[in-house]
Amino acid sequence: MVLMKVVFIVYDAIVYTPFKILADPEDKLARSKCEKARPIVEGDPSAPWRHVDTIDKPLYSRIFPDCHTLGAVWDRAAQLHEDSLCLGSRDVVQVFEEAQSDGRTFQKLILGEYQWLDYTKVDKQIAQIGLGLIALNIKQGDKVVIYAETRKEWLMTAIACFKRGIPVVTVYATLGEEAVAFAMKECDAVAVVTTRSLLTKVKSAIEDVGTISKVIYFYDLYQNPDEVKTAPDSLVEEFKALGRELYSFEELLELENDLWTDVEVKADDLALIIYTSADIRRFL
Known part of the structure; x- marks a missing residue:
């Protein structure tokens, strides 16, 4: 029993000390408590909300500014x-029915590997x-x-x-x-x-x-x-x-x-x- 306690103390010392130094949990806690969003109309919680870092910046209405459709x-x-992968799908290898304990029957699928098409294709x-x-x-x-x-x-x-x-x-x-x-x-x-x-x-x-x-x-x-x-x-x-x-x-x-x-x-x-x-x- 004493040996187990020693092992746990050593483990905690090895794991917790670097975490305390490197992870800075106080900073994480402070960031989790800070204001992240607010309504665009001050005092109106029913108005749309935006992130505080971007609330005063314009919204983009297009993915590419010169592409209108x-x-x-x-x-x-x-x-x-x-040349990048665009669409992937898996062919059905087998379809079969599997009876359940409650008497119902479910359709089950065995699927093959993903087959990918790039953007050009x-x-x-x-x-x-x-x-x-x-x-x-x-x-x-x-x-x-x-x-x-x-x-x-x-x-x-x-x-x-x-x-x-x-x-x-x-x-x-x-x-x-x-x-x-x-x-x-x-x-x-x-x-x-x-x-x-x-x-x-x-x-x-x-x-x-x-x-x-x-x-x-x-x-x-x-x-x-x-x-x-x-x-x-x-x-x-x-x-x-x-x-x-x-x-x-x-x-x-x-x-x-x-x-x-x-x-x-x-x-x-x-x-x-x-x-x-x-x-x-x-x-x-």
Whole structure:
């Protein structure tokens, strides 16, 4: 017992003494107690708060002062970081069901290693998406609904739209066809970007939305590698019967055209409309 006490005393002496000298805990305590932020309107705690070191300095409204649109910001970032890693994703190696002790069944995933795209590769794919949008006659000012979970294809499609002056309309992937139809109608969208698993809901939603003429879908992320990634022929025919064109994301990238035209996107042009579940429930 005496030996243990001696060991602890020696340990404390070795550890605490350098900490006391080098870490300066009194200074840390003083800094933790100092004023860090205050309201921009003195005496009004409901006003916005800012750090005391910057409260009198101007706020930046742009990442790059000379880039006035989201598309321009992306172009500058891609130029500055062309060889840097940009987007990483992990392929699904296996999907399986696992029974729980309470009787429920959960879907489990085995994922592979991260596969990375640098800024140059992402920028090239964004350009291909832009060419595909032109080939589908989706023009500046047309609205495109993205009804899908967040993923790399989602982000690249959105940036391609921003660069072309095409407003993006986001709808949660968890919402049903009635909510999606409401968003499509209210914003007069001309196209929908979704996933393979949501195509049936999209088909039901667009039956009464005459403005939608194009549907583009991503393959489903959470499926086994040997499962079919494209829509069944029967579903393709059902979309055709409605007078709507259906394309996979890969087909969009392969659309060939030499009709590239630059568009002038202005800082005050509409870029994004976001629908939340609460927004839609108010009107349904």
